[in-house]
Amino acid sequence: MLLAVLCLLALAPGTYTAWRVHHRHGWAWAIAAGTAVTVGLACGLLVSLIVMAPLAILAATGSILAALRAYDRGRVFVASAWTGVASVCLWCAGIAWPGWTR
Template identity: 40%
Template structure:
């Protein structure tokens, strides 16, 4: 059920864009605009998060330490793949925070 909600949240802006552009342009242009919106949303979200972490390094450090703690907990529980993704997330967060501190 959560996957359906996430898929809807990602696709609804693209469908709305397609519907609005279709009123004035062709279906091809409308579908391309809708696809561009669907693709651009995750990219814009990641860029905004990276900018937030660069401008507020303490937030990046706090989130990085929380991700490292989650990685240690998952390594102890035996969930290697999940723990490795948490460790990678911690590394990215701490590196983004350290760029601004230096």
């Protein structure tokens, strides 16, 4: 449930931008602007994790704890999503399994 809320919150700025642009310029510009804002925020987060390794390690630690809690509650899909987030954070920090390249 928390992961779904986080995903919706990540889409909120792009949705709001698209709604505001739609009233002035139409749907084509609205979709382009909303997509640009949403992708820009995701790329900004990844760049900040790559540049600042301690932030990525902290985010990975929190994701691992959330995944363990979800596995304990029997929520396999949610736990797998948190595991994926932890993997991306560890990759951004430069900590990876042998064979992974950066």
